[in-house]
Amino acid sequence: MEILPILASLRKHRIPTVLIVLEIALTCAVLCNAVFMIGQRVSAIRLPNAIDEHSLSTVGLSGTDEKTAGSDIPRNLAALRGIPGVQAVGAISTLPLSHNNWGWSFGTSPDESIFNKKTVNFSLFFLGEGADKALGLRLLEGRFFNADDYADSSFGSAPLPETHVTLVTHSIAERMWPGQSALGKTYYTTSHYYTVVGVIADVLRPNIDGQGEASNYFSAFYPMSAEGSKGNLRRYVLRSAPGDRDRVMRAAEQKLIELNPNGVTKSAIYSDMRDQYFADMRSMAWMLVLVCVVMLAVTAFGIVGLTSFWVGQRRQQIGIRRAVGASRGHIMQYFQTENFLLSGAGVVLGVALAYGINLYLMRHYEITRLPWYYLPVSAIVLWGLGQLAVLGPALRAANVPPVVATRSA
Amino acid sequence: MFGYYLDLALRSLKRNRVLTALMVLAIAVGIGASMTTLTVVHLLSGDPMPGKSSVLFFPQVDPENPVTLSLHRNPWPAMDYRSAVDIWSSHRADRQAILTSSSVKVRLPDSGQPPLMLSMLSTSTDFFPMFDVPFQYGSGWSADDDASRARVAVISADLNQKLFGGANSVGRILRVRDADMRIVGVLKPWRPTPLFYDPWSQNFSKSEDVFAPFSSSLEINKGNFQAYTCWHVPPSMGNLQDADCVWVWVWAELDSPAKVRDYARFVDDYANTQKSLGRFAVGSEHARLHDLMTWLTDRGQVPDDVRLQAWLASAFLVICLFNAVGLLLAKFLRRSGEIGVRRALGASRGAIFAQCLVEAGLIGLLGGFFGWLLTLVGLWLVRRQPVDYAHLAHLDTAMFFVTFAMAIGASLIAGLIPALRASRVVPGWQLKAL
Numbered sequence: 001m002e003i004l005p006i007l008a009s010l011r012k013h014r015i016p017t018v019l020i021v022l023e024i025a026l027t028c029a030v031l032c033n034a035v036f037m038i039g040q041r042v043s044a045i046r047l048p049n050a051i052d053e054h055s056l057s058t059v060g061l062s063g064t065d066e067k068t069a070g071s072d073i074p075r076n077l078a079a080l081r082g083i084p085g086v087q088a089v090g091a092i093s094t095l096p097l098s099h100n101n102w103g104w105s106f107g108t109s110p111d112e113s114i115f116n117k118k119t120v121n122f123s124l125f126f127l128g129e130g131a132d133k134a135l136g137l138r139l140l141e142g143r144f145f146n147a148d149d150y151a152d153s154s155f156g157s158a159p160l161p162e163t164h165v166t167l168v169t170h171s172i173a174e175r176m177w178p179g180q181s182a183l184g185k186t187y188y189t190t191s192h193y194y195t196v197v198g199v200i201a202d203v204l205r206p207n208i209d210g211q212g213e214a215s216n217y218f219s220a221f222y223p224m225s226a227e228g229s230k231g232n233l234r235r236y237v238l239r240s241a242p243g244d245r246d247r248v249m250r251a252a253e254q255k256l257i258e259l260n261p262n263g264v265t266k267s268a269i270y271s272d273m274r275d276q277y278f279a280d281m282r283s284m285a286w287m288l289v290l291v292c293v294v295m296l297a298v299t300a301f302g303i304v305g306l307t308s309f310w311v312g313q314r315r316q317q318i319g320i321r322r323a324v325g326a327s328r329g330h331i332m333q334y335f336q337t338e339n340f341l342l343s344g345a346g347v348v349l350g351v352a353l354a355y356g357i358n359l360y361l362m363r364h365y366e367i368t369r370l371p372w373y374y375l376p377v378s379a380i381v382l383w384g385l386g387q388l389a390v391l392g393p394a395l396r397a398a399n400v401p402p403v404v405a406t407r408s409a
Numbered sequence: 410m411f412g413y414y415l416d417l418a419l420r421s422l423k424r425n426r427v428l429t430a431l432m433v434l435a436i437a438v439g440i441g442a443s444m445t446t447l448t449v450v451h452l453l454s455g456d457p458m459p460g461k462s463s464v465l466f467f468p469q470v471d472p473e474n475p476v477t478l479s480l481h482r483n484p485w486p487a488m489d490y491r492s493a494v495d496i497w498s499s500h501r502a503d504r505q506a507i508l509t510s511s512s513v514k515v516r517l518p519d520s521g522q523p524p525l526m527l528s529m530l531s532t533s534t535d536f537f538p539m540f541d542v543p544f545q546y547g548s549g550w551s552a553d554d555d556a557s558r559a560r561v562a563v564i565s566a567d568l569n570q571k572l573f574g575g576a577n578s579v580g581r582i583l584r585v586r587d588a589d590m591r592i593v594g595v596l597k598p599w600r601p602t603p604l605f606y607d608p609w610s611q612n613f614s615k616s617e618d619v620f621a622p623f624s625s626s627l628e629i630n631k632g633n634f635q636a637y638t639c640w641h642v643p644p645s646m647g648n649l650q651d652a653d654c655v656w657v658w659v660w661a662e663l664d665s666p667a668k669v670r671d672y673a674r675f676v677d678d679y680a681n682t683q684k685s686l687g688r689f690a691v692g693s694e695h696a697r698l699h700d701l702m703t704w705l706t707d708r709g710q711v712p713d714d715v716r717l718q719a720w721l722a723s724a725f726l727v728i729c730l731f732n733a734v735g736l737l738l739a740k741f742l743r744r745s746g747e748i749g750v751r752r753a754l755g756a757s758r759g760a761i762f763a764q765c766l767v768e769a770g771l772i773g774l775l776g777g778f779f780g781w782l783l784t785l786v787g788l789w790l791v792r793r794q795p796v797d798y799a800h801l802a803h804l805d806t807a808m809f810f811v812t813f814a815m816a817i818g819a820s821l822i823a824g825l826i827p828a829l830r831a832s833r834v835v836p837g838w839q840l841k842a843l
Contacts (some may be wrong), residue, residue, distance in 0.1 A: 015826060016735055023731040030724045037717065062526055063514035157645040190642060257523065264514055264526040279795035284714050288721070291442060295725055298435055302732035305431050309739030365713050 028350025041285040050201035052136030056270035057249035070227030085244040090131025091233035096204035097277040106187040123205040126224040142198030145223040154228020166194040171217035303389035311397040319404030328398040335394035343386035347379040418768035436776025439729025441783025443722040457601040462701040471695030486608035493657035502661035504535040530617040531626035547579035547594035563594040563620040613798040673698040733823040741831040752836035762832040769824025777816025
């Protein structure tokens with residue numbers, strides 16, 4: 001295919017040429033960034049979480065008398081266990097993605113205090129006996145808490161549990177003791193220390209920050225006795241078959257209200273709770289998808305419009321070419337190649353612009369670097385879109401009969 | 410003259426309907442998308458206290474000591490108990506309120522209704538007049554009630570509806586945790602957006618359901634107050650009054666620049682005095698006195714996602730504009746012959762230019778109309794989203810006019826180059842070609 005005559009003809013139509021190149025460039029740049037943002041949100045929504053997410057439902061119970069917790073919690077648990085379909089129950093202080101966060105910073109040497117920059121902030125989860133099984137925590141190394149661990153743990157006057165054993169996630173183990181086994185290691189904060197008895201698969205914190213950060217998994221677990229819990233074991237988790245969750249949750253809420261007429265309950269199915277956490281991210285992702293689709297459509301219409309105009313302008317020229325022997329295929333090829341060149345220029349410019357926008361967004365918002373493969377993919381998409389958009393006008397051009405050349409000229 | 414141009418434009422638009430429709434669509438879609446997001450940004454960055462925001466101030470000091478943890482350049486959005494009470498009780502402002510919030514169990518005694526967990530704002534008498542809080546029944550409490558730790562409460566319209574079916578409940582008794590509080594006031598529906606006075610609320614959440622005197626609610630809900638952060642382990646959980654934690658804050662009303670200057674100096678002096686006493690690590694360098702709007706901007710009131718959407722939609726509008734320029738160019742140049750004839754018959758370049766712009770403006774008007782419809786659809790979609798500002802997404806009059814101004818402005822800008830090109834058509838050339 002001859003490129004030079006195409007370039008010569010484009011030079012004669014500078015403004016439309018520049019316009020269409022700019023439009024494609026801008027579309028390419030926005031598309032890259034928008035798709036990237038969609039991808040980031042989707043990966044956040046799908047963050048793995050090593051508890052039995054699809055079997056859990058939960059009822060929170062607050063407003064009860066803390067002094068009788070030692071007898072109330074075992075009584076409540078026994079009642080919940082009696083609900084048909086319940087496989088396991090436990091009392092716990094908070095759940096991943098529940099927004100109810102209890103954070104504290106710890107270090108690896110005994111003189112560490114929370115003022116120290118080197119300390120790492122964990123989210124604290126307090127487990128009543130049996131809650132580890134109800135949640136479905138997955139042990140990677142070491143052991144779960146035993147009956148003595150539970151019995152020995154309580155809250156004193158400090159907002160930290162009076163115990164010396166802890167379970168940490170794999171991410172904490174990697175952060176605190178990189179390359180070593182965390183088992184038997186101890187972490188400290190002023191006046192308290194905890195020794196790792198088990199390492200579990202990564203569980204999300206009650207609140208997470210960005211996507212793909214290891215700190216999303218800085219969750220530490222401590223045993224807690226019912227009597228010593230000082231009102232901190234407020235949430236009951238129930239494990240059942242996924243189909244039973246709704247019924248189990250309702251029955252559990254009913255039971256807890258009956259047993260604790262002074263209490264206030266709040267129940268949820270865990271997977272709904274997770275969906276709720278990511279609801280605005282999901283809606284943002286859909287918004288972005290919508291914008292991308294409409295934007296591609298507008299760009300395609302723009303190409304159709306301008307090419308149609310060019311075809312109209314060049315009817316005589318096309319007629320002459322047809323009269324002197326050009327086939328329909330040649331005419332079509334001409335417009336397709338022209339579009340290919342325009343899209344190419346637009347895409348090259350667009351890729352540069354996409355990186356520019358990305359750098360700007362990185363500086364001002366929580367966004368990471370655009371991965372390189374977004375660029376060739378969006379280039380191919382826009383090239384394909386251009387070819388598709390030009391097909392109609394090109395076909396019309398190819399159908400110009402040679403006899404047009406002899407008329408009116 | 411203009412009428413004639415308008416007539417010309419209408420004829421020209423009718424002649425090539427597909428092209429016209431494409432242009433109107435391009436502008437409508439661009440306007441629809443950008444106006445939807447801009448409206449949301451506009452609403453979210455709105456003034457929650459119009460007419461009053463310039464006299465409301467948020468004093469801040471930095472009680473954190475030692476500072477090893479304070480890598481922050483700004484103080485926390487609250488203070489420890491002692492600093493807040495010191496600043497509040499000095500009564501240096503025209504009005505001042507001390508605030509903190511907590512969640513509390515509330516029920517109607519002997520009603521048989523299940524108890525509710527609600528959020529309670531502990532504050533002082535000036536809160537209500539200072540923030541122009543509207544009352545349905547009764548009123549706020551007095552300074553004496555604050556001092557005598559009176560067991561009185563003000564409730565929201567929502568809670569009044571829930572507990573009393575909307576009837577006048579002033580004088581009724583509410584059990585707040587274990588204490589009986591007499592209701593002295595019921596608010597009209599009141600939802601300042603954003604919820605500016607509570608630095609830790611979600612920006613667009615509802616206001617609290619129960620309002621009680623700071624002094625008495627500290628007794629009633631003891632142990633249930635939560636600290637934003639602490640720099641020493643509190644001596645005992647729940648007792649935040651003596652703890653090195655931030656959890657209380659102050660608002661002040663100052664109605665003249667001189668008073669603002671004096672008050673700012675007072676806050677600075679307080680911080681410096683506390684530093685010299687060894688209680689603060691940082692003095693006036695970390696003392697602030699922001700007015701309401703500055704404070705909201707500082708706090709980052711518009712969510713990042715919304716800003717990103719606005720950026721995206723603006724880029725999208727530019728794409729649509731490029732599109733419109735291309736199509737207009739095609740349209741005008743296709744009529745080169747006609748323009749040539751008109752020029753030959755005596756139309757000046759200026760007249761041709763004006764005729765083309767009128768046509769572009771008309772397209773803008775049509776685009777604006779459809780863009781407005783699309784904006785309404787867009788805002789309807791936003792209202793259905795699970796975000797806390799969803800209820801705000803309505804088009805106000807200002808944004809309605811902005812929609813049309815933007816559509817016509819955009820299409821005129823888009824028409825500029827094509828109109829210039831058209832006005833440069835050489836009559837002779839075109840006449841020869843006819």
